[in-house]
Amino acid sequence: SREWHLVARPHGVPRPEDFALREAAVEEPGPGRILVRNLHMSVDPYMRGRMNDVKSYVPPFRLDAPMDGGAVGRVVASSADGFAVGDHVLHQLGWREYATLDARHAVKVDPDAAPLPAYLGVLGMPGLTAYAGLLEVASFKEGDAVFVSGAAGAVGSQVGQIAKLKGASRVVGSAGSDEKVRVLTEEYGFDAAFNYKDGPVGEQLKKAAPDGIDVYFDNVGGEHLEAAISSLNVHGRIAVCGMISQYNATEPTPAPRNLALVIGKRLRIQGMLVSDHQALQPRFVEEVGGWIRSGELKYRETTAEGIEAAVDAFLGMLRGENTGKMIVNLGA
Numbered sequence: 001s002r003e004w005h006l007v008a009r010p011h012g013v014p015r016p017e018d019f020a021l022r023e024a025a026v027e028e029p030g031p032g033r034i035l036v037r038n039l040h041m042s043v044d045p046y047m048r049g050r051m052n053d054v055k056s057y058v059p060p061f062r063l064d065a066p067m068d069g070g071a072v073g074r075v076v077a078s079s080a081d082g083f084a085v086g087d088h089v090l091h092q093l094g095w096r097e098y099a100t101l102d103a104r105h106a107v108k109v110d111p112d113a114a115p116l117p118a119y120l121g122v123l124g125m126p127g128l129t130a131y132a133g134l135l136e137v138a139s140f141k142e143g144d145a146v147f148v149s150g151a152a153g154a155v156g157s158q159v160g161q162i163a164k165l166k167g168a169s170r171v172v173g174s175a176g177s178d179e180k181v182r183v184l185t186e187e188y189g190f191d192a193a194f195n196y197k198d199g200p201v202g203e204q205l206k207k208a209a210p211d212g213i214d215v216y217f218d219n220v221g222g223e224h225l226e227a228a229i230s231s232l233n234v235h236g237r238i239a240v241c242g243m244i245s246q247y248n249a250t251e252p253t254p255a256p257r258n259l260a261l262v263i264g265k266r267l268r269i270q271g272m273l274v275s276d277h278q279a280l281q282p283r284f285v286e287e288v289g290g291w292i293r294s295g296e297l298k299y300r301e302t303t304a305e306g307i308e309a310a311v312d313a314f315l316g317m318l319r320g321e322n323t324g325k326m327i328v329n330l331g332a
């Protein structure tokens with residue numbers, strides 16, 4: 001079995017040499033454990049943070065040890081009650097072809113209810129992030145005007161569509177290419193979208209939302225956050241989900257220069273972690289699953305093939321090569 005190790009801690013943008021694909025023995029499952037052939041694995045922005053040796057809400061990856069993250073696979077050997085060979089499971093030992101784990105850390109998934117990669121994206125962690133972030137953290141209500149950055153990505157594309165489905169007065173998204181902007185307005189029903197590389201975000205946002213916004217769902221930070229503070233209406237809310245523009249920063253990043261506007265506008269800025277919102281999972285699966293089946297909520301995935309492509313897929317995702325969730329197919 002092959003698995004990816006982190007072999008050096010990146011400074012700035014990670015380089016392929018910071019990673020190594022290594023052979024490892026497949027471990028037979030002891031009592032209560034299962035052996036899983038991984039079929040699809042996730043590469044996510046938060047993994048960049050785990051490459052730094054700093055205390056955070058998830059522990060850093062260890063050097064010269066397999067990395068981990070979301071994966072779905074097929075049980076090929078089981079010594080655990082309730083798990084049979086042929087079952088499909090979602091678990092956290094990605095970045096490898098075979099995983100042996102305690103069955104308590106695996107959740108069975110149904111390949112007939114949804115395609116397996118969906119459990120890593122639209123019906124998985126990023127989907128719940130969008131749903132909980134918009135509805136709980138940002139306290140979205142009907143009639144709100146919503147701006148979301150990273151809007152063509154896994155989380156962002158769902159935030160915008162859920163806002164529309166829940167009665168937003170206007171939904172604006174930003175993304176890093178003209179093709180992504182086209183997908184947002186022509187396929188996902190955003191009212192307006194812009195390419196943040198085309199010019200100052202503040203000016204582009206004012207044009208796209210001339211009456212201001214009530215909610216900003218932040219995936220990007222930096223210039224986007226400052227622009228949103230300027231465009232937010234009184235009593236506006238910001239859900240701070242991610243700040244991907246800063247994950248590779250090697251120097252402290254500038255604060256929003258207009259933060260004092262928070263006072264007069266009585267803005268609420270709230271950070272979030274999806275792990276705090278597990279209680280919402282059943283409602284999320286029911287509601288979003290229904291919208292997917294009815295075709296009201298659309299999603300895309302960008303896929304890479306084979307374990308050897310996983311690092312390139314991760315680096316490509318940081319560069320914006322994905323539209324929707326970036327998934328690595330592990331074959332078999």
Ligand code: NDP
Pocket residue numbers: 044045046125126129150151152153154155156174175176177180219220240241242243244245246272273274275317318319320321322323324325326
């Ligand atoms: P995406 O599918 O959105 O992929 C990342 C995207 O970020 C890229 O496609 C790229 O798109 C964009 N990007 C990269 N660099 C920059 C930059 N400098 N400025 C603007 N955009 C950039 O990833 P996810 O949907 O999985 O995650 C989106 C955000 O949500 C991330 O910030 C992530 O950390 C956060 N997150 C937070 C969670 C939480 O619990 N708080 C849980 C899950 C995700 P483009 O072409 O548009 O530049």
